[in-house]
Amino acid sequence: MLPDRRHQNRPSALAFLLLSCLAGAAHxxxxxxxxxxxxxxxxxxxxxxxxxxxxRVERDIRIDADGAGAWYAGTFASPVTLGGRDLGQLSVYGGRAQRLGTILSWDAGATRNVYLRDSRWNYHEFxxxxxWNRLGARLFYSPAYYGDERSLYLDLNGAWPINERVQLAAHAGLLHPFEEEHGAPGEGGxxxxxxxxxxxxxxxxxxxAGWQVKGTSYLPGSRRASALTASASFRF
Structure with a gap:
């Protein structure tokens, strides 16, 4: 799988719109x-x-009078390494979230991912x-995942309290690139x-502090994720 230059110069209208919302929303x-x-x-x-x-910075740009739903927009920045090069990732996203009851809600939106210094990898997703309660499921569709082929990604998450201070978080994901079904033997699935x-x-x-399965990497030349990970996040 190599990046498709047909998507290299696609204008980032979504990024401009979402950043404008973040900067200009009055409420x-x-x-x-x-x-x-x-x-x-x-x-x-x-x-x-x-x-x-x-x-990561996120803003609710309009909240319903009953407090049950809101439009939101956000941006995310991180260093990355793709194709052996150190790059910067800038992602912008926006959508709508709505509660359907005390424990059930839905949301939908779009994300644009831009890689500074090498736009061949740029892509967007819907x-x-x-x-439901402590469980969540999202389905992502990209028409050109990492600038290449169509893909679906199913994202499943859950969290369960162990005691008053610690909880167990679980994640499972399934990435399905469409065109690989017709590639070389063993590449599909x-x-x-x-x-x-x-x-x-x-x-x-x-x-x-987490543990993850070291599966097969989708991107050529990229390493599989490490088995043990750790992180600290400060909210402000």
């Missing part, structure tokens, strides 16, 4: 978190094998999902990534 709530990770892994692939710092982590909060800092 709503803004949240942010700064995270330190032992490794940046995504969907079973190590996007950076070194410790990294990441920043997603929709539901959350989905890729599964699994992760378990212990999570605790110390005031405004969330600490995680």
């Amino acid at each position: 709503g709530q803004t949240s942010a978190d700064l995270s330190l990770l032992s490794e940046y892994a995504g969907r079973g692939t190590a996007l950076s094998t070194h410790p990294v710092a990441q920043l 997603y929709a999902g539901v959350t 989905g890729r599964v990534d699994l992760r378990l982590a212990l999570v605790t909060d110390v005031r405004d800092v969330s600490l995680q």
Whole structure:
């Protein structure tokens, strides 16, 4: 799988729109978190094998009068390594979240991922999902995943309290690239990534220590994610 240059110069209208919403919204709530990770892994692939710092900022740009739903927009920044080069990732996203009851909700939106210094990897995704109590599921569709082929990704998450201070978080994901079904023998089928982590909060800092299955990496030349990971996130 190699990046498709047909998508290299696609204008980032979604990024411009979402950043404008973040800057210009007069009402709503803004949240942010700064995270330190032992490794940046995504969907079973190590996007950076070194410790990294990441920043995420999100804003509810309009909240319903009954408090049951809101539009939101956010941005995320992190260093990454793709194709043997150190790059910067900038992601912007936005969507709609709505509660359907006390424990059930849904959300849907879109994400644009831009890689500074090498736009061949740029791609966008559309997603929709539901959350029930402590369980959540989202389905992502990309027409050109990492600038290459169409893909679906199913993201499943859950959290269960162990005691008053510690909870167990679980993640399972299935990546399905469409065109690989017709590739070389053995290339087809989905890729599964699994992760378990212990999570605790110390005031405004969330600490995680986790274990993940070292599956097959989707990106050529990229390493599989490490088995053991750790992170600390500061909310402000």
